[in-house]
Amino acid sequence: MGRRNEHTREELREIALQAAEELVATDGLAGLSTRKVVARIGYTVGSLYMVFRNIDELIVQMNERTLDDLHERLAAAVADRPPPALAIRALAQAYIGFALTETPRWLAIYQHRLPEGETVPDSFSAKVTRMFALVQHELALLCPHRSPDDISLAARALWSGIHGVCILGFDQKLEFVGGRSIAEVTRSLLDHYLTGLMGTD
Amino acid sequence: MGRRNEHTREELREIALQAAEELVATDGLAGLSTRKVVARIGYTVGSLYMVFRNIDELIVQMNERTLDDLHERLAAAVADRPPPALAIRALAQAYIGFALTETPRWLAIYQHRLPEGETVPDSFSAKVTRMFALVQHELALLCPHRSPDDISLAARALWSGIHGVCILGFDQKLEFVGGRSIAEVTRSLLDHYLTGLMGTD
């Protein structure tokens, strides 16, 4: 019979997501399964489907929580409103720091792919946009007389670039010979890109 | 009894890899399985393990073939030895073009992760290095009086950046509001980064 009524739906959702995060933190996204999640919280497989439509929905919701944590870290990095040029570097460092300390959860955001044709919920996209807006804001302060269109393009180029450095940096498989530290490569990208951007005002 | 001795070991390896590539091309890396591969080539599961240690080895070898194809496309893009500034843009465009036309196979290179502790064979790393050397070579021509150390750092920053634009660009999940084309974002990254790099000679 099990633990009927011991948890509300919302509590069940919460402990399931917590269990999922623990499993991912130790064994990566590949170490996550419905059966392992329910074993951890003392339920059986069926009950997971009372709360999540399927395992993809569970993963998406877990990733949304990771995006919340990441946004908190990024926002904290610029909380004392440093000058824009420093703020952008602080954001990049905070992103790298999160990727370094929360590697499996951070990786899960990019590893997980919805089945063909399905799209992520609006709440997820909103969290991505919100994180991205932090960079865009600092770039706008740095280049006050550039068009919003220019700023959005530059922010996307810069942030994608920093993300690329992190992704390739964490993938030992792609570790180039004579590997450089992620921080060093990011600095090169950031410094030269910003110099070029400012120079072509 | 099946098709005993119809193929040599090498032929079996070849048709298995071909079947794997077809499966990935239509259904992505998630659509690949040992059982689907053998069903396509008229063998049973066991025989796959005569040729590959496990499915990870099969995927790594498939990805090496993709890296070969990618290198061919990149090398062709600079075969007529354009001036370095154009060559770098041609390499970036060729990379985007490959990602666009061979999306699932290209993605599989980055999606696949070896189990904890295992590393990719040297032949794989060599192919990554070889591709990377193309960019490094053009950057060295572009900045003749920079140290090899500077060049390698810049090449890594630039190539990681372009890769980041592609990876985020193909992940609809991360499609930012008012999405820009991958080519447009790459151009911004490339132009401003190179301007900054040249300016700080």
Added chain:
DNA sequence: ACCTGAACACCGTTCAAGT
């Protein structure tokens, strides 16, 4: 209404048995 647990259709991998 909540939850179980058997059932189904899949996995990757191994290995005794057949030719």
Added chain:
DNA sequence: ACCTGAACACCGTTCAAGT
């Protein structure tokens, strides 16, 4: 030596049955 196919330990998902 090559290859099969049953067996094992896993998956995700569904749903009749129990409380």
